[in-house]
Amino acid sequence: MTARPPIFQFDNSYARDLPGFYVAWEGAKVPTPQLVVFNRELAKELGLDSNLLETSEGAEIFAGVRQPDGASPLAQVYAGHQFGGFSPQLGDGRALLLGEIIDSTGNRKDIQLKGSGPTPFSRGGDGKAVVGPVLREYILGEAMHALGIPTTRALAAVTTGETIYRDGPKPGAVLTRVAASHLRVGTFQYFAARGETEKVRQLADYAIARHDPDLAGQPDRYIRLFRGVVERQAALVANWVLVGFVHGVMNTDNTTISGETIDYGPCAFIDAYDPAAVFSSIDHGGRYAFGRQPVIMQWNLARLAETLLPLIQPDDLDKAVELASAELGRFPDIYRAAWLNGMRAKLGLVEETAEDQDLFETMLSILQEQSVDYTLFFRHLSEAAVGAPQKLRELFVDPTQIDGWLERWMQRLESEGRAPADTRTAMNLVNPLYIPRNHKVEEALQSAETGEYFLLNELLDILKAPYEERTGFESYALPAPEAFGPYQTFCGT
Numbered sequence: 406m407t408a409r410p411p412i413f414q415f416d417n418s419y420a421r422d423l424p425g426f427y428v429a430w431e432g433a434k435v436p437t438p439q440l441v442v443f444n445r446e447l448a449k450e451l452g453l454d455s456n457l458l459e460t461s462e463g464a465e466i467f468a469g470v471r472q473p474d475g476a477s478p479l480a481q482v483y484a485g486h487q488f489g490g491f492s493p494q495l496g497d498g499r500a501l502l503l504g505e506i507i508d509s510t511g512n513r514k515d516i517q518l519k520g521s522g523p524t525p526f527s528r529g530g531d532g533k534a535v536v537g538p539v540l541r542e543y544i545l546g547e548a549m550h551a552l553g554i555p556t557t558r559a560l561a562a563v564t565t566g567e568t569i570y571r572d573g574p575k576p577g578a579v580l581t582r583v584a585a586s587h588l589r590v591g592t593f594q595y596f597a598a599r600g601e602t603e604k605v606r607q608l609a610d611y612a613i614a615r616h617d618p619d620l621a622g623q624p625d626r627y628i629r630l631f632r633g634v635v636e637r638q639a640a641l642v643a644n645w646v647l648v649g650f651v652h653g654v655m656n657t658d659n660t661t662i663s664g665e666t667i668d669y670g671p672c673a674f675i676d677a678y679d680p681a682a683v684f685s686s687i688d689h690g691g692r693y694a695f696g697r698q699p700v701i702m703q704w705n706l707a708r709l710a711e712t713l714l715p716l717i718q719p720d721d722l723d724k725a726v727e728l729a730s731a732e733l734g735r736f737p738d739i740y741r742a743a744w745l746n747g748m749r750a751k752l753g754l755v756e757e758t759a760e761d762q763d764l765f766e767t768m769l770s771i772l773q774e775q776s777v778d779y780t781l782f783f784r785h786l787s788e789a790a791v792g793a794p795q796k797l798r799e800l801f802v803d804p805t806q807i808d809g810w811l812e813r814w815m816q817r818l819e820s821e822g823r824a825p826a827d828t829r830t831a832m833n834l835v836n837p838l839y840i841p842r843n844h845k846v847e848e849a850l851q852s853a854e855t856g857e858y859f860l861l862n863e864l865l866d867i868l869k870a871p872y873e874e875r876t877g878f879e880s881y882a883l884p885a886p887e888a889f890g891p892y893q894t895f896c897g898t
């Protein structure tokens with residue numbers, strides 16, 4: 406009999422190359438691991454055999470009670486600015502990096518458990534997660550992926566059979582997360598705050614090897630690494646804003662070097678357009694409000710720049726500051742260009758003109774004034790492109806408010822000369838019909854808490870193809886009913 410090949414072909418560069426950046430650790434024992442959702446498509450991309458993972462052995466691996474062959478489980482250390490205040494010691498307080506695998510396109514991916522028990526970085530927390538927040542991360546992450554937005558992904562969610570107390574007893578759960586890496590701005594901050602410049606250098610070289618391999622060995626690689634992160638994050642936040650996503654907890658420990666969205670704690674999508682939208686129950690000052698995300702990201706990147714200064718120009722701090730400031734100063738322009746491009750596409754426009762910004766801002770201020778559903782606006786606007794503006798106008802309390810703008814937009818379309826039907830098609834390819842609507846997410850989570858997964862699976866299925874209209878699923882495209890009330894999310898702790 407030939408031995409079965411290992412389920413994961415691990416190649417654990419973090420464990421190997423960065424001793425001193427983690428603690429080797431193991432998951433807590435839990436009574437009855439049970440697979441709740443498994444992402445076959447992602448498993449395929451990762452080159453994993455689903456038949457081996459949709460089993461009781463798989464459930465045990467995903468719960469952290471069974472170590473797969475070749476894993477080197479560890480908890481990473483990091484620090485971070487949380488709501489503007491610096492915590493010098495955070496780290497994976499409830500997560501375990503099992504290891505890394507190379508996916509079917511040759512990219513290295515972290516396989517990490519979230520909610521697998523306490524670690525030396527738990528700071529008094531229980532190290533656990535409960536089914537609601539675990540599935541929220543699963544749903545939102547997969548929705549973002551389907552929308553083409555860089556993000557960590559969800560491979561599996563298991564319940565553990567444990568009862569965990571949050572606001573009352575909840576079913577314990579663990580998420581298996583897949584990421585280009587778990588390097589955070591906060592990882593750099595941890596070592597920089599301790600004055601460990603050589604460790605920051607080691608980390609930067611590791612980050613370069615993983616995310617900017619072309620820079621390896623280049624004399625100016627550290628400033629260029631910073632440039633890369635600025636570019637990735639500016640593009641990412643533009644994507645969030647274009648789709649109406651509020652991350653909710655943009656601490657520096659939740660800001661990646663890879664440019665992927667991470668940590669779907671208190672996030673949500675806006676319905677009515679409102680730059681002041683805040684969903685997180687703990688964001689009292691609105692620090693992480695929808696419209697503040699670009700400014701906050703630039704602030705977070707300034708914190709990253711500070712950690713890199715001694716590497717950028719070791720013998721001349723002033724020069725290092727000058728170089729880093731110049732890169733950081735490009736953030737607003739990169740962001741704006743990405744946002745303008747995205748908005749042009751959403752509006753079916755092809756040509757770049759000097760009036761674009763004004764056209765877009767006028768539209769947004771009308772949406773804001775009339776609390777118009779952001780997602781439906783663009784979807785119905787595509788019908789207006791072919792001469793059917795009724796549905797669009799119904800979104801407005803006072804439709805006459807949008808008429809002038811519509812005329813202006815139609816003139817722009819005409820001047821560009823594309824066939825109206827083509828404009829509609831193009832718009833419907835970039836404007837989602839289905840986003841994870843807050844009330845639909847809540848409905849799915851509430852029923853999952855009672856062990857019923859039908860709504861969860863239906864929602865996940867719908868969100869896989871966000872641009873494709875499907876009959877029978879109309880309710881998924883609608884904003885929350887009035888009775889749903891103002892929405893509040895809670896950090897998944």
Ligand SMILES: Nc1ncnc2c1ncn2[C@@H]1O[C@H](COP(=O)(O)OP(=O)(O)OP(=O)(O)O)[C@@H](O)[C@H]1O
Pocket residue numbers: 495496497498499500519523526527528529530531532533534654658659667668669670896897898
């Ligand atoms: N239940 C918990 N037990 C122990 N530590 C926790 C718990 N919840 C959060 N933490 C820790 O608190 C810090 C900040 O938490 P935050 O909510 O940003 O992260 P997270 O959601 O646990 O994880 P990630 O950022 O990896 O998605 C992290 O160090 C995290 O590990």
Ligand SMILES: [Mg+2]
Pocket residue numbers: 658659668
């Ligand atoms: Mg976090």
